[in-house]
Amino acid sequence: xxxxxxxxxxxxxxxxxxxxVAAQNQxxxxxxxxxxxxxxxxxxxxARGVVKxxxxxxxxxxxxxxxxxxxAHAWHHDMKTLLGTINRGGIxxxxxxxxxxxxLTEEEKKAVLAYIxxxxxxxxxxxxxxxxx
Ligand code: HEC
Numbered sequence: 001x002x003x004x005x006x007x008x009x010x011x012x013x014x015x016x017x018x019x020x021v022a023a024q025n026q027x028x029x030x031x032x033x034x035x036x037x038x039x040x041x042x043x044x045x046x047a048r049g050v051v052k053x054x055x056x057x058x059x060x061x062x063x064x065x066x067x068x069x070x071x072a073h074a075w076h077h078d079m080k081t082l083l084g085t086i087n088r089g090g091i092x093x094x095x096x097x098x099x100x101x102x103x104l105t106e107e108e109k110k111a112v113l114a115y116i117x118x119x120x121x122x123x124x125x126x127x128x129x130x131x132x133x
Contacts, residue, residue: 024114031115034108038100043068047119062096070120078132082113 035047042065044050049067057063066072074082086109090097100109117125 027111028115028118030108031111031113031118034104034112035115038104039068039112042097047116062094065097068116068119070124074116075120075124075128076131079113083109086112 035043039047042050044065044067047068049065049069049072051064054064054066054072066074068074077085085097086104087099087101089095089099091099104112117128120128
């Protein structure tokens with residue numbers, strides 16, 4: 001029966017180690033839900049965008065929603081700027097994105113950004129961290 005305490009210690013350690021991972025997974029799952037319900041319509045499935053050329057204005061002179069998956073410009077911005085875009089949208093700057101300030105909770109805003117960042121290729125995320133981390 002000597003093995004028993006060791007087994008318990010091992011189990012306890014395993015549970016402790018997986019807790020942050022579980023919380024992170026939960027955070028990302030929330031972010032995915034928030035994205036699909038609020039952003040996907042414009043920014044596309046997995047934030048890939050919905051138009052071929054997001055840098056070309058529409059017929060009405062407005063820019064389409066850019067991809068947010070690391071292929072466009074979003075990764076150049078720090079966390080504060082990204083949160084600011086979610087809060088204020090693009091309308092004050094002549095764009096068309098609606099404001100989400102009172103639509104999403106602070107937790108949901110952070111979760112959706114975490115989800116978006118989870119779609120970035122590793123080199124893009126590393127470059128972002130280098131700039132903004
Ligand atoms: C009605 C369409 C629409 C919806 C819904 C929408 N967006 Fe946008 N988004 C845009 C457009 C269009 C732009 C480009 C700026 C502008 O015209 O307002 C943009 C820009 C952005 C940017 C800046 C990208 C960059 O390269 O600087 C971020 C970040 C962003 N959106 C995140 C989100 C998130 C997160 C959601 C959901 C909570 C969301 N958007 C919902 C249309 C939308």
